[in-house]
Amino acid sequence: MSKGASAEESLHAHVIFERKIFPLAAMTSWHIGGAAEVLIQPTEGAQLSHYLKALPAETPLSWLGLGSNVLIRDQGVEGVVICTRSLTTLALQEDGSIYADAGVTCAKFARFCCKHGFEDGAFFAGIPGTIGGALAMNAGAFGGETWEWVQAVRIITQKGDILQRTPNDYAIAYRSVSKQNSSMKDLDKEAFLGAFFRFPHKLSMNGLEKIKVLLRQRAQTQPIGTLNCGSVYRNPEKEFAAKLIESCGLKGFRIGGAAVSEKHANFIINENNASSDDIEQLMIEVEKTVYLKYQIKLEKEVRIIGKSDLFAKTRSV
DSSP states (O other): OTTHHHHHHHHHHHOSOEEEEEEOGGGSTTOOOOEEEEEEOOSSHHHHHHHHHHSOTTOOEEEESSSTTEEEOTTOEEEEEEEOTTOOOEEEOTTSOEEEETTSBHHHHHHHHHHTTOGGGGGGGGOOSBHHHHHHHTOEETTEEGGGSEEEEEEEETTSOEEEEOGGGEEEETTEEEESSGGGTTGGGEEEEEEEEOOOOOOOSOHHHHHHHHHHHHHHHSOTTSSBOSOOBOOOTTSOHHHHHHHTTOTTOEETTEEEOSSOTTOEEEOSSOOHHHHHHHHHHHHHHHHHHHOOOOOBOSEEESOOSGGGTOOOO
16 A cells, blocks of 8 residues: 555545554454454545545455455455445435435334335345445345345445446346446446335335344344354255255354354354354365255355465365
């Protein structure tokens, strides 16, 4: 970060929070991970835009919301980690759509939807993360998926430009969002700042009760209250990742402080001060075992960021 001085000046003038060598473990739902070289926490898109425009173009960028669905390696993260938790605008628009910033929690978004008569948004209560993360992977729960309801998105490029796009600009699939055409070849260098959602209005006043029912259902089947990242793997076509893992006898299987949940086999728990290598090695063993039995390659939902020498020694299937 040889040009860091100008970026720092920009940051102090326009961004509310910056730390160097900032430990990230407590900011993740696994409570695992090393330090960020630099962590910033902007409060609005314009602040972030100004900061990115002052950064050297080659600076590595990583994004962090609530810290679910992500494993941060113990060796830390190079470059700048951008935490979206303070991007929290949530508002009903004049045209009846709802705008939500990337840092709005999915649980808060679900309650807001139901409060305003949009019960179809209740499923967001089952997504343990933020709107930004939900947009990035087309997260879903209880049969609903994020991009079913997206009208438009606001994105920011690595250069700091803020643009608006529509769903037609993306190829949307199960737990997947990718570029639609070659004109979006730099999609991996963009991040979601927020989205406009449109739901059909319903007059029923049972939306909040519906959320309670859905959350009770989740608590019966998932290891709520443990240190986990949510579902580790996407469901293969016509299969369930949890069923495949369980049928291999892997419930309760552990490496170091990490264990496959006894309650739901598609969850990995930090049971006893697990390291990031414990988690990664456990994922490798799960993937190998399932592949050897079924010739199915499990695809991770969880993002892995940070430095590691683990894969110099061990490779996944």
